[in-house]
Amino acid sequence: MxxxxxxxxxxxxxxxxxxxxxxxLSLALAEAEADVTVIDAAVASQxxxxxxxxxxxxxxxxxxxxxxxxxxxxxxxxxxxxxxxxAGQVSHIDAMENPVxxxxxxxxxxxxxxxxxxxxxxDSVVVHASTRLVYGRPQSLPVDETHPCNxxxxxxxxxxxxxxxxxxxxxxxGLRACSLRLCNIYGPRQRIDDDRQGVLPSFIRMALDDxxxxxxxxxxxxxxxxxxxxxxxxxxAAAVSPAAVGEVFxxxxxxxxxxxxxxxxVLAAVGRGRIVSVPWPYEQAQIDIGSYFGDSSKAxxxxxxxxxxxxxxxxxxTVGFYREHxxxxxxxx
Amino acid sequence: MxxxxxxxxxxxxxxxxxxxxxxxLSLALAEAEADVTVIDAAVASQxxxxxxxxxxxxxxxxxxxxxxxxxxxxxxxxxxxxxxxxAGQVSHIDAMENPVxxxxxxxxxxxxxxxxxxxxxxDSVVVHASTRLVYGRPQSLPVDETHPCNxxxxxxxxxxxxxxxxxxxxxxxGLRACSLRLCNIYGPRQRIDDDRQGVLPSFIRMALDDxxxxxxxxxxxxxxxxxxxxxxxxxxAAAVSPAAVGEVFxxxxxxxxxxxxxxxxVLAAVGRGRIVSVPWPYEQAQIDIGSYFGDSSKAxxxxxxxxxxxxxxxxxxTVGFYREHxxxxxxxx
Numbered sequence: 261m262x263x264x265x266x267x268x269x270x271x272x273x274x275x276x277x278x279x280x281x282x283x284x285l286s287l288a289l290a291e292a293e294a295d296v297t298v299i300d301a302a303v304a305s306q307x308x309x310x311x312x313x314x315x316x317x318x319x320x321x322x323x324x325x326x327x328x329x330x331x332x333x334x335x336x337x338x339x340x341x342x343x344x345x346x347a348g349q350v351s352h353i354d355a356m357e358n359p360v361x362x363x364x365x366x367x368x369x370x371x372x373x374x375x376x377x378x379x380x381x382x383d384s385v386v387v388h389a390s391t392r393l394v395y396g397r398p399q400s401l402p403v404d405e406t407h408p409c410n411x412x413x414x415x416x417x418x419x420x421x422x423x424x425x426x427x428x429x430x431x432x433x434g435l436r437a438c439s440l441r442l443c444n445i446y447g448p449r450q451r452i453d454d455d456r457q458g459v460l461p462s463f464i465r466m467a468l469d470d471x472x473x474x475x476x477x478x479x480x481x482x483x484x485x486x487x488x489x490x491x492x493x494x495x496x497a498a499a500v501s502p503a504a505v506g507e508v509f510x511x512x513x514x515x516x517x518x519x520x521x522x523x524x525x526v527l528a529a530v531g532r533g534r535i536v537s538v539p540w541p542y543e544q545a546q547i548d549i550g551s552y553f554g555d556s557s558k559a560x561x562x563x564x565x566x567x568x569x570x571x572x573x574x575x576x577x578t579v580g581f582y583r584e585h586x587x588x589x590x591x592x593x
Numbered sequence: 594m595x596x597x598x599x600x601x602x603x604x605x606x607x608x609x610x611x612x613x614x615x616x617x618l619s620l621a622l623a624e625a626e627a628d629v630t631v632i633d634a635a636v637a638s639q640x641x642x643x644x645x646x647x648x649x650x651x652x653x654x655x656x657x658x659x660x661x662x663x664x665x666x667x668x669x670x671x672x673x674x675x676x677x678x679x680a681g682q683v684s685h686i687d688a689m690e691n692p693v694x695x696x697x698x699x700x701x702x703x704x705x706x707x708x709x710x711x712x713x714x715x716d717s718v719v720v721h722a723s724t725r726l727v728y729g730r731p732q733s734l735p736v737d738e739t740h741p742c743n744x745x746x747x748x749x750x751x752x753x754x755x756x757x758x759x760x761x762x763x764x765x766x767g768l769r770a771c772s773l774r775l776c777n778i779y780g781p782r783q784r785i786d787d788d789r790q791g792v793l794p795s796f797i798r799m800a801l802d803d804x805x806x807x808x809x810x811x812x813x814x815x816x817x818x819x820x821x822x823x824x825x826x827x828x829x830a831a832a833v834s835p836a837a838v839g840e841v842f843x844x845x846x847x848x849x850x851x852x853x854x855x856x857x858x859v860l861a862a863v864g865r866g867r868i869v870s871v872p873w874p875y876e877q878a879q880i881d882i883g884s885y886f887g888d889s890s891k892a893x894x895x896x897x898x899x900x901x902x903x904x905x906x907x908x909x910x911t912v913g914f915y916r917e918h919x920x921x922x923x924x925x926x
Contacts, residue, residue: 356765360701360705417757417758424753427743431745
């Protein structure tokens with residue numbers, strides 16, 4: 261664990277801070293006595309939820325804006341010490357249905373945001389949220405950062421372009437930027453009321469709703485699932501590591517698990533339920549990448565970061581959170 | 594050489610067909626008795642020049658439109674057999690100065706074009722023009738297609754995203770798309786009236802204008818320069834090779850040459866002139882990638898393509914063309 265007192269009194273901006281990981285990160289920064297400003301376009305379909313910031317240790321200012329806008333965004337980031345750039349469109353299915361919107365959210369807005377940053381916050385540290393999906397279908401496992409990037413769907417392409425633009429602005433304009441390629445993150449404050457955010461939130465919702473967990477195919481594919489507190493720790497570690505600048509890091513769990521086992525762990529955390537196998541839906545099969553697990557030894561080596569929370573413990577915490585706060589996160593009951 | 598009679602009577606669309614490579618390709622297709630439609634936004638600063646199509650063997654229809662528009666573009670590509678997608682912003686310096694424009698031209702318009710294609714020309718063969726700059730600074734030489742893609746500037750990022758979107762649309766939507774990563778292409782119909790198109794057209798203009806050829810630094814960096822007719826042949830070979838679908842290919846000369854030697858060859862072709870060395874300009878040094886040469890053995894193996902024109906022969910043809918047609922290409926005299 262890094263010493264979070266390093267953020268006390270610092271100016272921190274979290275884009276996408278009303279969303280899943282962004283809100284958990286904002287709350288952690290507030291807890292560490294940072295001055296936190298959230299910039300968020302507040303698109304509910306993208307996971308933004310003002311209730312995500314309830315219970316903050318200190319007030320968090322929320323600027324409602326697309327990060328590609330000027331004006332209010334420039335004002336919010338001027339003089340920032342740390343910029344955690346988590347805004348974006350995250351659904352792979354949505355990206356295939358509305359690819360231009362995905363491009364605009366994940367690349368065009370980020371490019372305009374980088375232009376803003378280099379003018380009004382050229383000395384800030386910028387940590388960008390990327391995804392394991394930039395790799396596409398793995399050629400070999402585990403996947404480390406030297407694996408070729410052949411994204412398998414539109415969202416993978418746009419997230420990779422956003423990441424690479426951050427690195428170009430580091431190299432050419434001196435922004436102290438790096439990017440984290442996140443695996444399957446789960447935990448409190450994730451949107452679970454649709455089934456478009458990945459397999460784990462879908463499983464949790466199904467279990468809480470007393471629906472059988474639907475597994476596509478046999479469920480042998482491996483996934484690495486990371487509890488959101490571990491992801492938050494990775495963002496903080498990257499922000500305070502000078503050696504992170506200009507680099508990309510896999511942020512993933514070192515213990516890949518088969519989807520069927522993950523489903524069983526969800527049932528165990530909820531305390532009831534069952535699993536049914538169904539054939540792959542066409543649109544999911546088209547963009548699925550098979551088994552995946554990442555090698556995050558670079559993050560361990562350079563950032564001193566390692567996952568601390570195992571799946572069963574993370575799921576117990578997650579299920580406990582949704583049981584308490586369910587009305588805020590679950591439109592169906 | 595492939596048998597160009599295969600294109601006789603086929604419906605061919607060339608985007609960016611008023612530009613440098615696009616016009617040479619359009620003329621070759623017309624010569625092969627294809628029905629050629631050019632779609633071009635006709636932005637002079639992007640190299641579009643209606644005079645590029647003069648002397649065509651058959652009439653070429655020109656649709657003036659951005660490929661991202663619907664309407665006229667959808668009409669032009671409906672039922673196309675072959676789509677050669679060369680539209681784009683090509684200047685790396687311009688991309689750094691106006692990155693959002695570069696993104697819009699090289700990614701957003703292409704994404705909308707791919708959406709059009711999958712609806713109105715789902716069975717067409719699509720050959721996309723990419724660039725060696727997607728690799729960034731080479732980790733080792735020569736660079737083959739498995740080399741990691743870490744683009745060094747905004748244009749490299751946007752060209753890579755455009756290329757990857759073509760491959761996603763192949764995989765997911767069944768478009769028969771492939772992409773060619775082009776090295777330094779030179780020859781007739783290139784815009785040489787500014788110094789933003791790369792080193793060879795700049796050298797040619799300087800020599801024709803009786804200016805000394807300015808070499809940045811010592812000129813030891815290696816480049817592979819390909820005569821435009823060889824590039825045209827690569828597009829045609831890719832279009833008729835079923836094994837090309839879903840693939841990327843380096844299209845480069847197998848004989849890399851130092852920049853100083855290239856400059857000397859330009860002087861030899863022009864028959865006069867001299868070379869001066871100057872320090873690297875800041876904005877060029879920021880995005881330069883050092884020596885580069887590609888390995889195009891995959892194109893040889895899969896497409897049966899090999900470069901046929903050496904540098905001195907290509908330069909003699911190029912200089913001869915500009916001597917004859919100079920007023921169309923050179924605003925300064």
